[in-house]
Amino acid sequence: MNIPTDRKYSREHEWAKIDNSEVSIGITDHAQHELGDIVFVELPEVGAQYRAGEVFAVVESVKAASDVYAPVSGKILKTNEELLTAPEIINSDPYGSWFVVIEMSDQGELEQLLEAGEYSEFCKGE
Amino acid sequence: MDNLLKTPLYDLHQIYGGKMIGFAGWTLPVYYSSILEEHEAVRTRAGLFDVSHMGKIEVKGKDACGFLQRLTTGDVGMLVDGQAIYSLMCYPNGGAVDDILIYRLGLAHYYVVVNASNTSKDLQWMIQNKTDNVEIINVSRDTAQLALQGPLAEQILQGLTTVDLAALRFFRIQGDVNISGINCLVSRTGYTGEDGFEIYATPEQATALWEAILKVGSPVGAIPAGLGARDTLRLEAGFTLYGHELAADITPLEAGLDKFVKLDKADFIGREALAKQAAQGVARRIAGFEMEDRGIPRANYLVECGGREIGFVTSGGYSPTLKKNLGLAMLEAEYAEEGKRIDVIIRKKRQKAVIVRTPFLKRPHRNKGKEK
Incomplete structure (x- = not known):
């Protein structure tokens, strides 16, 4: 299972790549593998505010719809429109397929996220 | 597991x-x-x-044909050796016990294939309605x-x-x-x-x-x-799945399976209720639809028209061959017509869809030609 060390992870299998206060968010290799073929993505509006743990996007595989949770609180700065027309890239490149960029409102929330090694252990325990 | x-x-x-x-x-x-x-x-x-999970039940005995005729909606009497029909078992109120395949293997020897989830229910129903000179054997695990x-x-x-x-x-x-x-x-x-x-x-x-x-x-x-x-x-292919398009509270006529219900054959369980429903016309019916807006329809999503609830999705998903989002829905009959526009409620939002003909995908090569 591929888990890059340049970002942090949530227990709901999202990754968060931090660039100062801007955090790009996607789903992990483990998540895409569990979902199977992804055929649909619903993204939030730019400017919308989310609290950590809230559902900000939906990803659907052939079988079912799954919620995607915001790992940190903040305002949506950008959304990756490419996912709307080519959702399958999440399967082939989960760590390159960012869903949104959030302007983080509380740096302290990063403490709650897992480092790559911790996330790897977390996945084994599931 | x-x-x-x-x-x-x-x-x-x-x-x-x-x-x-x-x-x-x-x-x-x-x-x-x-x-x-x-x-x-x-x-x-x-x-x-x-x-292998499918239920398999052998029905044998001198009166096997008569028993299956009374138990199911199809005309088992028309079968020749080696022929199969798709048929339905119904309750007296017309609701479906299950949809099944009946093969005639020989004189007084039939092989019935049923949905895995319904096997024990079907067996019970068959035994409960069993007549003399009929043997019912569960061969599912064999x-x-x-x-x-x-x-x-x-x-x-x-x-x-x-x-x-x-x-x-x-x-x-x-x-x-x-x-x-x-x-x-x-x-x-x-x-x-x-x-x-x-x-x-x-x-x-x-x-x-x-x-x-x-x-x-x-x-x-x-x-x-x-x-x-x-x-x-x-x-x-637009095929019915029991528990979705067909159920104890959904009759074969509501499921659009009219051609598998032979009202003019001898009496069968559910005939009276189904004949009445056929005469009056069904109040609701399964129809196929195609999404126009973005969104994948899933079972149990509600369907509206002009803000009024008119039914629910029974099956839905992404069609890999047609690359569209499709579904089947149980709708008030007047909306279950090709070309009618409906709204599917996906995550609290109305998403536009249109009723289309089923099967969504028509395939050739079924080897239906005349027997040699």
Whole structure:
């Protein structure tokens, strides 16, 4: 299972790549593998505010719809429109397929996220 | 998954990398590689499914035909040896007990294939309504069942037997077919909308049969396929799934299965209620629809028209072949007409859809030609 060390992870299998206060968010290799073929993505509006743990996007595989949770609180700065027309890239490149960029409102929330090694252990325990 | 039943092919599914899930009390692969790949293989080449979980019931005895005539909506009396019909068992109120396949294997000998999740309920219903001179035997666990489906199915299977499969027409079954040294019952049926076969053998020989078919099939692109593809394939073909389009509280007429309900044959359980419903016209009916807005319809999503609730989605999903989002819905009859516009409520938002004709995908090559 591929888990890059340049970002942090949530227990709901999202990754968060931090660039100062801007955090790009996607789903992990483990998540895409569990979902199977992804055929649909619903993204939030730019400017919308989310609290950590809230559902900000939906990803659907052939079988079912799954919620995607915001790992940190903040305002949506950008959304990756490419996912709307080519959702399958999440399967082939989960760590390159960012869903949104959030302007983080509380740096302290990063403490709650897992480092790559911790996330790897977390996945084994599931 | 410890309390789930295992098919004779369970170990093989592990070897082939099947992602196992619980389904109707069984542990079965939802996919091996990917639902999309397996779906495409069946539409363009061939896919091999383990469908050993299906319930299988033998009905024998002097009055077997009369019993099945009274128990089901189809005309069992019309069957000749080696022929099958799709039929329904109904309650007196017209609601469906199950949808089934009935094969006539011989005089006074029928083979009934039922939905896995309904097997014990169906058996009980059959025994409860049993008449004299009829024997009902549950052979579900004594028989493995594989489905080889796709345009190359005949070519692949023909490579393993001397029996002329081109002569086996759609909805016909043949016993004592020697496939790679294994004695099988072979039926030209399936649940994918493609040409193909369902093959019955003993549990002990299931593994050898699976491997023999893939050995010949792999070079031409046949792959194992799981429950996920089985569901996307049947949805494209517009086939009913019990518990979705058909249920104890959904009659065959509401499910749009009118042609399988022979109201003019001798009396059968549910006939009176169904005849009345047919005369009055159904108040609600299953219809196919295609999404116009973005969003994937899923079972139980509500359907509205002009802000008023008019029904619910019974099955829905992404169609890998048509690359559209499709569904079946139970709708007030006046809306269940081609071209009518509806709103599917997806995550609290109204998303536009239009009623279309089913099957969504019409496939050739079902070998329906005249018997030689």
